[in-house]
Amino acid sequence: MLEVKTEISQGVVFLRPRGRIDPLTVDDFERELERNIKEGRVKIILDCSELEYISSAGLGVLIGHIEEIREKGGDLVICCTTSRVYQIFDLLGFTRIYRFFPDIGAALRVFVDEQS
Amino acid sequence: MNKVKLKVPASYEFLGPVFYLTEKLVELFSSDERALAIFPLAVQEIMANIIEHSYEEKGGEISILWEINRDLIRVEFSFGGKRVKIPEVEFDLERKIKERKGRGLGLEIVRKIADELEYGYRGGKNWWRITRRFRS
Numbered sequence: 001m002l003e004v005k006t007e008i009s010q011g012v013v014f015l016r017p018r019g020r021i022d023p024l025t026v027d028d029f030e031r032e033l034e035r036n037i038k039e040g041r042v043k044i045i046l047d048c049s050e051l052e053y054i055s056s057a058g059l060g061v062l063i064g065h066i067e068e069i070r071e072k073g074g075d076l077v078i079c080c081t082t083s084r085v086y087q088i089f090d091l092l093g094f095t096r097i098y099r100f101f102p103d104i105g106a107a108l109r110v111f112v113d114e115q116s
Numbered sequence: 117m118n119k120v121k122l123k124v125p126a127s128y129e130f131l132g133p134v135f136y137l138t139e140k141l142v143e144l145f146s147s148d149e150r151a152l153a154i155f156p157l158a159v160q161e162i163m164a165n166i167i168e169h170s171y172e173e174k175g176g177e178i179s180i181l182w183e184i185n186r187d188l189i190r191v192e193f194s195f196g197g198k199r200v201k202i203p204e205v206e207f208d209l210e211r212k213i214k215e216r217k218g219r220g221l222g223l224e225i226v227r228k229i230a231d232e233l234e235y236g237y238r239g240g241k242n243w244w245r246i247t248r249r250f251r252s
Contacts, residue, residue, distance in 0.1 A: 020132065020135075022128070022131050022132070022160065022164070023128045023131065023164050023167075023168070024128040024129060024131060024132075053135070053156075053157060055131075055157060055160060055161060055164065055222070055225075056161055056164075056218075056221035056222035056224075056225055057164070057222075059218065059221050060217075060218020060219060060221055061218060062218070063209070063212050063213050063216070063217070063218035063221070064216050064217065064218045065216075066213055067213060067214065067216055068216070083149070083153055084153040084154070087150065087153045087154055088153075088154065088157060088225070091154065091225065091228050091229070092207075092209060092221065092224060092225065092228070093209045094209070096209075097209060097210065097213065
């Protein structure tokens with residue numbers, strides 16, 4: 001199962017999926033991501049600290065939306081501390097294309113520094 | 117080899133249970149942390165592919181056989197539906213991002229995790245077999 005919490009702070013969206021992102025739950029995750037993009041919130045931190053795993057369905061959502069996010073002047077950065085989830089991202093080369101951070105503070109600083 | 121055999125509905129609701137059973141088996145027989153982290157996902161991706169492409173999400177049954185010892189794990193799927201076809205397309209993440217298309221990632225995950233990957237058709241059934249050797 002999946003629960004996606006969204007928090008907004010300092011103009012940055014924190015997306016916090018809890019559980020697993022697979023074909024059964026991916027629509028909930030994509031809907032929440034799309035809602036934020038549609039409402040113009042494109043500085044996004046994906047906090048994977050409570051994510052058990054992400055399958056190709058979830059990775060496909062990230063691929064499908066990153067260009068639009070960057071075109072709108074934002075970015076989606078990934079805060080990933082759990083080994084399993086990071087290894088899946090790394091396996092497909094996401095760690096070369098997306099910015100990864102070990103903790104929320106470091107991820108947030110990227111956006112705050114860009115604003116100042 | 118130790119064997120576990122199950123017949124499960126071709127439904128996305130069973131992806132989770134199959135994932136966690138695979139994880140538990142790897143944990144029981146091996147201390148290979150990388151295999152533990154990624155192999156269950158490969159198994160799940162094959163099952164999701166079967167549900168989507170062979171059964172076209174209309175339901176059916178999948179027989180799954182896990183074989184495991186201290187050296188390797190092998191998982192074989194046997195199922196009906198449409199014949200398996202695997203496109204031989206080179207994976208290019210940058211191109212997929214430019215095209216905004218996230219399809220085809222599942223097979224790439226499977227290819228990257230498997231030491232051996234076979235599939236075919238016999239006796240009116242499709243089959244997939246994935247093998248991963250444990251590293252110490």
